[in-house]
Each structure stands twice: as structure tokens, then as C-alpha cells.
Amino acid sequence: MSEQLKVPTMAEFMAEGKQPEILFWVGSAGSYDDRAKKITKAFVKILNKANVEFAVLGTEESNTGDVAKRAGNEFLFQMQAVTNIEVLNAYEVKRIVTCDPHSFNCIKNEYPGLGGVYDVVHHTQYIEELIAAGRLQVGSDTLKGKRITFHDPCYLGRANKVYESPRTVLKGTNANIVEMKRHKSTALCCGAGGAQMFKEPEKGDMDINVMRTKDALETNPNIIATGCPYCNTMMTDGIKAHEKEADVEVLDVAEIIAKAQNF
Amino acid sequence: MEYIPQLLFAIALILGIGYFAKNVMKLRRNIKLGRDMTINDNTSERWKNMIMIALGQSKMVKRPIAGLLHIIVYVGFVVINIEVLEIIIDGLTGKHRIFSSIGSAYGVLIGTFEILAILVFVSVIIFWIRRNVIRLKRFLSSEMKGWPKNDGNNILYFEMILMTLFLVMNATDLKFQAMDSGNVISQYIAPWFSDFSEQTNHYIERSAWWLHILGILVFLNYLYFSKHLHILLAFPNTYYGKLTPKGQFENIEAVTKEVKMMMDPNADPFAAPSEDEGDAEVPAKFGASDVQDLSWLNLLNAYTCTECGRCTSECPANQTGKKLSPRKIMMDTRDRLEEVGKNIDANNGEFKDDGKQLLGDYISHEELWACTTCNACVEACPVSIDPLNIIMQMRQYLVMEQSAAPMELNNMMTNIENNGAPWPYNQMDRLNWKDE
Numbered sequence: 001m002s003e004q005l006k007v008p009t010m011a012e013f014m015a016e017g018k019q020p021e022i023l024f025w026v027g028s029a030g031s032y033d034d035r036a037k038k039i040t041k042a043f044v045k046i047l048n049k050a051n052v053e054f055a056v057l058g059t060e061e062s063n064t065g066d067v068a069k070r071a072g073n074e075f076l077f078q079m080q081a082v083t084n085i086e087v088l089n090a091y092e093v094k095r096i097v098t099c100d101p102h103s104f105n106c107i108k109n110e111y112p113g114l115g116g117v118y119d120v121v122h123h124t125q126y127i128e129e130l131i132a133a134g135r136l137q138v139g140s141d142t143l144k145g146k147r148i149t150f151h152d153p154c155y156l157g158r159a160n161k162v163y164e165s166p167r168t169v170l171k172g173t174n175a176n177i178v179e180m181k182r183h184k185s186t187a188l189c190c191g192a193g194g195a196q197m198f199k200e201p202e203k204g205d206m207d208i209n210v211m212r213t214k215d216a217l218e219t220n221p222n223i224i225a226t227g228c229p230y231c232n233t234m235m236t237d238g239i240k241a242h243e244k245e246a247d248v249e250v251l252d253v254a255e256i257i258a259k260a261q262n263f
Numbered sequence: 264m265e266y267i268p269q270l271l272f273a274i275a276l277i278l279g280i281g282y283f284a285k286n287v288m289k290l291r292r293n294i295k296l297g298r299d300m301t302i303n304d305n306t307s308e309r310w311k312n313m314i315m316i317a318l319g320q321s322k323m324v325k326r327p328i329a330g331l332l333h334i335i336v337y338v339g340f341v342v343i344n345i346e347v348l349e350i351i352i353d354g355l356t357g358k359h360r361i362f363s364s365i366g367s368a369y370g371v372l373i374g375t376f377e378i379l380a381i382l383v384f385v386s387v388i389i390f391w392i393r394r395n396v397i398r399l400k401r402f403l404s405s406e407m408k409g410w411p412k413n414d415g416n417n418i419l420y421f422e423m424i425l426m427t428l429f430l431v432m433n434a435t436d437l438k439f440q441a442m443d444s445g446n447v448i449s450q451y452i453a454p455w456f457s458d459f460s461e462q463t464n465h466y467i468e469r470s471a472w473w474l475h476i477l478g479i480l481v482f483l484n485y486l487y488f489s490k491h492l493h494i495l496l497a498f499p500n501t502y503y504g505k506l507t508p509k510g511q512f513e514n515i516e517a518v519t520k521e522v523k524m525m526m527d528p529n530a531d532p533f534a535a536p537s538e539d540e541g542d543a544e545v546p547a548k549f550g551a552s553d554v555q556d557l558s559w560l561n562l563l564n565a566y567t568c569t570e571c572g573r574c575t576s577e578c579p580a581n582q583t584g585k586k587l588s589p590r591k592i593m594m595d596t597r598d599r600l601e602e603v604g605k606n607i608d609a610n611n612g613e614f615k616d617d618g619k620q621l622l623g624d625y626i627s628h629e630e631l632w633a634c635t636t637c638n639a640c641v642e643a644c645p646v647s648i649d650p651l652n653i654i655m656q657m658r659q660y661l662v663m664e665q666s667a668a669p670m671e672l673n674n675m676m677t678n679i680e681n682n683g684a685p686w687p688y689n690q691m692d693r694l695n696w697k698d699e
Contacts, residue, residue: 062683072658159510194636205584
């Protein structure tokens with residue numbers, strides 16, 4: 001089922017003596033998690049379609065250390081950060097795009113203090129840029145009349161105040177964008193942040209993702225849009241808990257764009 | 264004999280302000296028990312934040328009902344304090360309504376005070392109803408039992424009494440009523456006392472005057488023991504509030520040094536630390552297990568918290584029934600800091616180990632591990648308190664000093680160490696997705 005994705009590596013660019021426009025930071029989820037890999041591929045299709053000269057680090061990429069830091073392991077975080085920064089600086093990387101708000105936040109805000117200064121953008125910001133520059137068309141009738149509600153990832157929204165880019169991109173699809181009662185700065189977390197993704201929740205009377213999907217389902221959506229691989233997993237599980245997986249899809253903004261254009 | 268009231272007034276004033284000043288010094292000392300950190304950047308942005316958030320109440324109005332009521336009480340408090348200035352001058356000089364010499368503007372001034380006083384009174388009643396009759400959920404959490412609940416109500420009673428005394432004082436001041444200027448509210452209260460003689464009215468007026476100013480002095484001294492400290496500390500707290508993106512967590516410098524050394528191929532791992540480097544630069548421990556390990560800003564945060572509970576009501580963990588409550592984190596920090604302060608007072612300025620600490624005795628592991636670091640609490644706080652920062656420092660202590668992370672997290676971290684991903688996949692398979 002290989003779809004002829006063009007995914008050059010930094011090493012290949014280097015060998016040709018070229019610099020790509022952007023480095024696509026795939027992230028651990030995007031590289032290994034089955035669901036997140038689909039998001040990665042959808043974004044690559046968009047990059048291919050828009051003829052973006054991009055590269056990935058491939059096997060030279062390592063975990064950002066973000067999740068170790070949030071778990072309290074500053075040593076491990078800084079070890080990972082310094083290792084990655086060495087690679088990124090060796091390739092003279094200037095601009096980084098990633099589909100993971102956690103990598104986005106970590107590289108953008110926490111790497112500079114350790115010697116890694118880059119222009120870091122989230123893939124929804126980059127897609128917005130491609131559309132604005134006329135390199136990518138998203139308007140089609142595929143999603144016309146569909147109700148889409150966007151769930152703000154904490155590390156994109158509250159943490160970095162990026163609220164509009166994903167919404168602008170989604171509006172371009174001619175779908176009907178509906179907001180949950182709590183959105184943007186008051187959006188409820190999906191429950192995965194702060195290393196929760198990797199552990200069982202503490203004792204309580206409900207799971208956070210079930211509560212958040214309830215927020216989303218109240219908008220009566222056809223699609224719940226996410227901008228983070230972890231949110232995607234949490235919302236997908238939440239939909240199952242509400243037994244709505246037959247009626248509602250959970251898709252990343254990149255997947256929605258790729259779907260709208262039948263990429 | 265005729266100077267006795269002035270003398271008594273001066274004594275009351277000195278005692279009231281003196282005791283308050285003593286407690287302010289204690290407050291300062293306790294905050295300085297925290298880890299040193301320097302904040303001297305972006306002064307203009309910091310002043311702007313203080314003016315917008317503390318003075319301008321910009322975050323209070325995110326919840327319109329509470330926000331509006333709070334602004335009334337706040338404006339009332341600030342403006343009516345001009346009247347306190349007159350009372351102090353009158354009290355010290357033996358004059359009566361010294362500002363009335365400014366003419367008709369005085370009527371406007373007092374009229375404004377009276378309108379604000381009645382608005383404050385009504386707002387405070389609504390606040391009381393919200394806490395005690397409607398019983399809003401965020402005022403009923405487990406950390407609000409006992410003193411915090413009484414403290415909240417005490418403040419409201421204080422304000423009701425002070426506003427009543429102010430209006431009664433004006434209503435029974437027959438000379439002021441005769442001027443018929445500025446008595447916009449008190450003219451309707453005056454008839455309640457019209458059956459009494461002129462002399463009785465005078466006694467009531469004097470009693471109200473004295474009780475009003477004494478009440479203010481008592482209230483001033485109540486602040487240190489109360490969540491009401493926020494009326495003062497909101498200003499420095501919003502000034503020193505975080506300016507970097509909420510998602511940016513500090514990198515621990517001492518760790519950076521060690522990591523850089525470990526990564527440096529030329530570094531001699533067995534080298535003894537040179538004399539001038541010393542041990543002073545490396546902290547005694549990583550993260551925080553007690554209040555002295557936290558920064559002074561964390562401790563200022565704790566004293567500033569007015570226990571409104573907006574943080575806790577926005578917290579995803581708390582909303583889903585977990586033990587974590589960001590408000591409790593702040594209250595625990597303040598309670599422990601007070602305990603440490605009292606310990607120092609009782610031991611001639613030295614802290615004597617009491618076998619207790621913030622971690623475990625106040626804040627449990629379970630609370631700390633329930634946090635999703637989503638920043639909802641930080642976003643919600645109307646006075647720029649950062650409970651997440653304290654939670655993170657305590658997690659750092661648990662992980663780096665005690666290796667006490669939940670087992671699944673230890674597995675996740677071992678995976679990152681071994682193969683650069685939180686799952687046990689091979690680093691060399693990182694690009695396999697492109698061909699799948």
C-alpha cells in the first residue's frame with residue numbers, strides 16, 4: 001500500500017550540498033504510533049502536493065525529551081535536547097515544522113536555552129502559510145455541509161497562544177466549523193499531557209478524555225479535528241467510550257486537508 | 264482632658280499600623296526563605312501586566328458575575344479609603360470633617376462614597392449568598408473546610424459591618440445631614456434615628472466613627488492571617504508573573520552544566536572540582552520537597568492566593584474526580600511556609616528540623632502525578648499565580664532525587680534512554696513509516 005511518498009532525509013540533502021526549505025520533525029508518536037503515522041503521511045502528502053522541499057532526520061532524529069521533562073526528569077530531557085541540537089546544528093537547520101504540539105513547544109521554547117535556536121512552526125501554521133502563498137488549494141466540495149469541531153491542544157493553544165491557524169485552515173475546506181462550549185484558552189485538556197499518555201490515570205470518577213469527547217459530541221459533529229497525535233488517540237478512545245465511533249470521525253487537521261483534496 | 268480622644272486615637276493608630284508593619288516584615292522574611300532568583304527583565308511589560316491584571320482586574324471579568332461584583336467591592340475599597348484619610352486627620356487633630364472646607368465638591372465626594380458603600384454592601388451580601396446559600400461548588404471542596412470557609416465569611420462580615428458603620432456615622436451626623444449635600448444614601452437612614460435626641464444621635468455618630476476606624480485597623484491586621492492578603496500582594500505578584508509562553512518550563516541550570524560535561528569528549532569525568540567553582544553552584548538537591556526549595560516567587564504566589572478556586576474548577580484532573588486541586592497546592596504551600604516561619608520564630612531565628620515537609624505531609628504523590636500540565640489553572644488565575652510550577656518542581660524531586668516515578672513512567676523513560684523513543688522500538692526503525 002505504499003503510495004510513493006517522497007521523504008528525503010537531511011543526510012541526502014547534505015550529500016547533494018543542498019538545504020531544504022524546512023525540516024519536518026516527525027516526532028516519536030509520528031514515527032512509531034500506528035494512528036499517528038497516518039497523520040505523518042497525510043502531512044507528507046500535503047508537502048509533496050505543494051512541492052515543498054523538505055527533509056526529515058530519519059534515524060538521526062531522537063525523542064525531544066519533552067515527555068521526560070514533564071515527568072520531572074530534567075537530566076534525561078537535557079541529554080535528549082543536547083543530542084538533538086547537535087544534529088540539528090550540524091545540518092544548519094533554520095526552520096522546523098512538526099505535527100506534534102509537544103515537540104513544537106519543546107523545540108521552540110526550551111531548546112534555545114540549550115543552544116538550539118530555530119524558527120519552529122506547527123503544521124497547521126505551515127499549511128496556513130502554504131495556502132496563503134498560493135502553493136496549496138484546499139477549497140472543494142468534499143466536506144461541504146460537514147460539521148467539524150476543533151479540539152485545541154494545550155501545548156499549541158494555551159501554552160503558545162496558537163488558536164487561529166488550525167481554524168483558518170479548516171474554514172478553507174468549506175466545512176461547517178462549530179465550536180465547543182470551552183475552546184481556545186478555556187479548552188479542556190484531552191488528558192494525555194504531562195506524561196499522562198504513558199501511565200494509568202489516578203483514581204477518579206471519570207477519564208478526562210471521556211469528559212472532553214462529551215464536550216465535542218455536544219456540538220453534534222461529523223468530524224472531531226485534532227492537531228496533536230496524543231489528543232487524537234485520547235479523543236478516538238473517548239468516542240469509543242461514548243459508542244459513537246460509527247458516527248463521528250477523529251481526524252488530524254492534516255488528514256482533513258488531505259481528505260478534502262483526495263490526496 | 265480634651266486631648267484624651269486624640270491621644271487614644273494616636274495610640275490606636277500606632278498600635279494598629281505597628282503590629283501590621285511587624286507582620287509585613289515577617290511576611291517578607293518568609294517569602295525570602297525561598298530559593299533566590301532574579302527577575303529584573305522587561306520592566307515595562309511587567310508594569311503593564313500589573314496595571315492591567317491587578318489594577319484593571321482584566322482577568323476577573325472572565326467570569327462576569329463574580330467579576331462585576333468584585334470590581335464594585337474593589338473600587339469601593341479603594342475610593343472609600345479617601346474617607347479614611349479624613350478620619351485619620353480628624354482623629355489626630357480633633358477636627359470634624361476637615362475636608363468639608365473644600366466646599367461643594369465635598370458633597371460630591373461623600374455622595375460618591377455613600378453610593379459605593381451601599382453597592383459594596385449589596386455585593387458583599389451576594390457574595391455571602393453564593394458561598395452559603397447557593398453553595399457554589401468551588402467553595403465547597405475539601406480544602407475549603409474549617410478555617411478557609413470561616414475566613415471567607417469573616418471578610419464579608421467585616422465589610423458589611425464597616426459599610427454599615429460608615430453609613431450610620433453619616434446618618435447620625437446631624438450637622439452633615441443639615442448640609443443636605445452628599446447624604447444621598449444616609450438621608451434615608453437618618454429617619455431611623457430621628458426619634459432619638461440630638462445628644463443620642465451624637466453618641467451614635469461618635470461610636471460609629473470610632474468603631475469604623477478601629478474596625479479598619481483590626482481588618483488591616485487581619486490581612487496577614489487571611490486569604491485577604493491578595494489586596495496587597497496581587498500587585499507584586501502580577502508584576503513578577505511569568506512573561507514567557509506558558510508552555511516554556513525553565514531548564515535547570517545545574518543540570519545543564521552536568522549534561523554539558525557528560526557530553527564533552529574532552530572533559531575529565533574524574534577531575535576534582537576546581538576551588539573557585541565550589542559546591543555552591545550545584546544545588547543541594549534537584550527539585551523541591553519543602554518550601555525552602557521553592558523559589559521566592561512560588562512563595563509570594565502562595566501568600567497571594569485568595570482561594571477563589573478558579574484554578575481548581577478549570578483543572579481537568581479535579582473535574583474528573585482526582586485528588587489534585589491547584590488551589591490546595593497553593594494553600595498547602597502557604598500553610599507549610601507559615602509553619603516553618605513559626606518554627607523559626609520559636610527557635611531564635613533558626614529553623615529546627617521538625618521532621619515534616621511540604622511533600623508527603625501536605626501534598627501527596629497522587630496529587631502531583633494527576634497533573635496533565637495543561638496550564639488551565641495558570642490561565643484561570645486572576646492574579647498570575649502558577650501552581651503548575653510548584654507541581655513540576657516537586658515531580659523533579661520525586662524523579663531525580665528519589666526515583667519515585669510511577670512504574671509506567673520509569674519504563675517510558677528507560678525506553679527514551681535506550682532507544683530515543685518512549686516505546687520499546689528500535690531507533691533504526693524510525694523512518695519505516697514512509698514505506699509502510
